[in-house]
Amino acid sequence: MDSVSLIAQMSYAMALRALPGISTDNRCQVTLYQAKYAEGLAALTEQCDLRLLQSDKSLVNELTAHGYTIQQAQSVEVVNDLVVVLPTKNRLRTCGLIASAMLSLRSGGSMIMVCANTMGAKGYQNLMAELGGDVQVQCKSKCRMFKLHRSADFNTALAMRWQQAAAMQRVDTHGLMSQAGVFSWDRVDIGSQMLVDAVLHAGVRDIHGKGMDLCCGYGFLAVSLLARMHESMQQLHLVDSDGLALDCARRNSEVWQEKVKHHWLDATQEALPGFLDWIICNPPFHREFQQDMALGQAIVQRACAALRKGGVIYLVANRHLPYEKLMREHLSQLDAVDVRQGFKVLRGVR
Structure with missing residues (x-):
């Protein structure tokens, strides 16, 4: 037990x-x-x-x-x-x-x-x-x-x-609404910042049409992209299993509410939005107090399946996490676009 x-x-x-x-x-x-x-x-x-x-x-x-x-x-x-x-x-x-x-x-x-x-x-x-x-x-x-x-x-x-x-409160370190208990609630974690930097560098080449921030947390990734690229987005789905995090993300993205939909669901079991042009994801690999590699792998697999043919996924993870083999089974192309400080940012195309 x-x-x-x-x-x-x-x-x-x-x-x-x-x-x-x-x-x-x-x-x-x-x-x-x-x-x-x-x-x-x-x-x-x-x-x-x-x-x-x-x-x-x-x-x-x-x-x-x-x-x-x-x-x-x-x-x-x-x-x-x-x-x-x-x-x-x-x-x-x-x-x-x-x-x-x-x-x-x-x-x-x-x-x-x-x-x-x-x-x-x-x-x-x-x-x-x-x-x-x-x-x-x-x-x-x-x-x-x-x-x-x-x-x-x-x-x-x-x-x-x-x-x-x-x-829930506004946090000075990142300027967004967040809450104790939400992942990295009072600071921007290194992996998420690397992911944002990589996606912004790619620009509208990849981020256009319908997208999803999977495991969105309080919404740092989504808000960072919306603030700079909302005109190229038709719709953005924010998905998380943590209701507290999703409430924060809802508050942080309300200025773009006509384009944003929020989904409180378990990404390993429940249906995700599909046929998407792009996905960004910083998947968890802990369940409650214990490390759970299968959790992250299940989310990554279902994320890849939610893309349309030619759709793009950007994913950040700790370097030691074994996602590449799984992703290559579902994608036609996979590259590491940034590897440093113990993290890797992967870009894949279905």
């Missing part, structure tokens, strides 16, 4: 043990932040009014396939008796989730979070102590299991600062 599934299973088990001790006149109100399908979820559904929050489309699809309804954000009207937070890779994002979860609790309500020691569990314990006073801690399976009550000691002002710090 992978570490994220284990953490989810342990979290749901803790929640089930906590339910009998909650005093309420109606069914217990429970919200799962960063919900993931795992053992114990069905039992929770039977014993409380359960809301599941998740912005990753691949995880949403898995939950939906098992009959669950998912929300991307918590309704402000909901007052919870119990909340469960599954940590993310980004500490600022996780602190924002903890803050939102605690603020949604009624007085006396409880928050549960399980975190692996390798994911910074000790640090989260210290942060929770700042936020709410006494933190109950148990250790099991190289994880720390936290329970925090919303008591008179709860620091509302600190929670609101955490929430604000993790919210």
Whole structure:
């Protein structure tokens, strides 16, 4: 079992043990932040009014396939008796989730979070102590299991600062709207800048008609091209599985809204826009906390298939990632147009 599934299973088990001790006149109100399908979820559904929050489309699809309804954000009207937070890779994002979860609790309500020691569990314990006073801690399976009550000691002002710090905001380093937890949210990564430079150098020779920014993130690549080449574009599809990233990309591209379409989908499983003149892509190769080479390969393969005959793809990747053989199986031409600083930019023609 992978570490994220284990953490989810342990979290749901803790929640089930906590339910009998909650005093309420109606069914217990429970919200799962960063919900993931795992053992114990069905039992929770039977014993409380359960809301599941998740912005990753691949995880949403898995939950939906098992009959669950998912929300991307918590309704402000909901007052919870119990909340469960599954940590993310980004500490600022996780602190924002903890803050939102605690603020949604009624007085006396409880928050549960399980975190692996390798994911910074000790640090989260210290942060929770700042936020709410006494933190109950148990250790099991190289994880720390936290329970925090919303008591008179709860620091509302600190929670609101955490929430604000993790919210969508304009970032000075690149001037765009972004959010903690989105890939390279507060800086332009080297690979994306190399990709933009290569595409701008090619110009309208390649970038014209209908295109797609696949795995668009907060929209740096798309906005960089739209700002200089929008007149040659008929339509641009922005695709990402991260709903938070896509919301940022929507904000950043709104000045060109008549040409831009946004798609929240899992590029490895769901249908992509097709018969495209060009594609730009900086594919991920991590799923949750673990490296996943197959993820990037699946996206690259489906990207190549989304091109029309003669269509062009620009892709950036770490130099060690094995995409060339796969791409040559689907393309008539493939060249490395820039290789430096541990990255490579590939240009292919179908």
